[in-house]
Amino acid sequence: MSVAVCLLLYGFAVVVLAPRLLRRLSTEGAAPRIAVAAWLAAMASTVLAWTVTLAIIIIDLVTHRISLFPARFMDSCLLHLHDAAVGDYGGHMQTGLFVLSGFATLAVLxxxxxxxxxxxxxxxxxxTLEHARMARLAGRHHPGLNAVVLAVDHPAAYCVAGKPHTIVVSRGVLAALEDHHLDAVLSHERAHLDGRHHLLLTLTRGLATVLPRVELFTLGASxxxxxxxxxxxxVAARIHGREAVLQALLTLSTLPTPPATAEAALLPRVRRLSAPENPPRLHTRIAVTAITLTAVFIPVAAIVTAGIGLQVCAV
Structure with a gap:
């Protein structure tokens, strides 16, 4: 039970402390890959800690606490549940029943x-699959771009995961961008698909939708x-140069109705691409890496400890 309490407290500590700390370390995107790993580790470890906490408590109650109930308790279940709830079997039994009811409610939740x-x-x-299918039906595949072109003036440039994956650009974007800038935009979208970013976004946004009041998940998703x-x-800058990516982003952002790809976190992205290309500071990398490893190590160590304890008790 002590392991369960530790995991429960760990989960609440991460929920309270991690959002502001991680955002402070990842605001400028000094080490975006490590920062993404840290956010995902914090969210996953919290879900894991709370899930294992619930499992440990249920196992503990079923295997060790049921013996506290008197034999006659099972003779007439509803009657004796009522007697236990009103305290006829003593304060310990009443408290145990209320605790069990609370955990049962938590399990249902x-x-x-x-x-x-x-x-x-x-x-x-x-x-997503339907969107990709409709985009392929509405547009025409451009072999040179390896993308679907929509015959609309409204600027749009995005990727959709599907079967197969699809990169969509509109006629408005083709008209606005020079060839090398367009190539940079297409490389940006291919990087999303190659990195399977859509899976991470789906998972984090799903958690934010299910737990909209928990800042770790809502802020973490954004x-x-x-x-x-x-x-x-x-990725696009390594292929086409930082200047090409920056100019493409600035061009799209100045359109009357800029596409979502240019609006997402525009200022930090422009600042990163405009600044000299310097490796992230050592202390930033160390801090974010330490947070990631800690988020993973604590719940795993607690689960291993609980498993060893269960094996020892079984023997």
């Missing part, structure tokens, strides 16, 4: 959240999306 998350992820996948844009910028 976790199950409901898990079902909602699964439903959200499935709905998101169906929507921060991960922003950092993934920076990662894609870096």
């Amino acid at each position: 976790v199950l409901v959240l898990a079902v909602r998350l699964g439903t959200t992820l499935l709905r998101s996948r169906r929507t 921060e991960v999306a922003r950092l993934l844009e920076m990662l894609a910028d870096d």
Whole structure:
């Protein structure tokens, strides 16, 4: 039970402390890949800690606490549950029943959240696949660009995961960008698909939808999306140069209705691309890496400890 308490407290500590600390370390995108790993580790470890906490408590109650109930308790379940609730079997039994009821309610809540998350992820996948299919039907495939071109003046440039993956650009974007700037935009979108960023976005946004009042997940979803844009910028810059990516981003952002790819975290992205290319500071990399490793190590160590304890007790 002590392991469960530690994991529960760890989860709450991460929820309270991690958002502001991680945002402070990743605001300028000094090490976006490590920062993404840190956000994902914090979110995943919190979900893991709370899930394992619930499992440990249920196992502990079932295997060790049931013996506290008197044999006659099972003779008439509803009657004796009432007697236990009103304290006829003593304060310890009454407290135990209320604790068990609380954890049962928590288990139902976790199950409901898990079902909602699964439903959200499935709905998101169906929507994405349908969007990709409709884009391919509405536009025409451009072999030279390896993208689907929509015959609309409204500027649009984005990627959609599907079967197959699809990069979509509009006629308005083709008219606005020079060839090398357009190549930089297409490389940016291919980087999203090659890095499977859509899977990370689907998961983080799903958690934010299911737990909208938990800042770790809501802020984490927006921060991960922003950092993934920076990662894609870096990939495109390695191929076409930082200046080409910067000019493409600035050109798209000055259009009357800029596409979403240019609006996402525009100022930090422009600042990164405009600044001299310097490696991230050592202390920043160390701090973000330490947070990532800590977020992973603590719940894993606690789970291993709980597993060893269960094995020892079984023997």
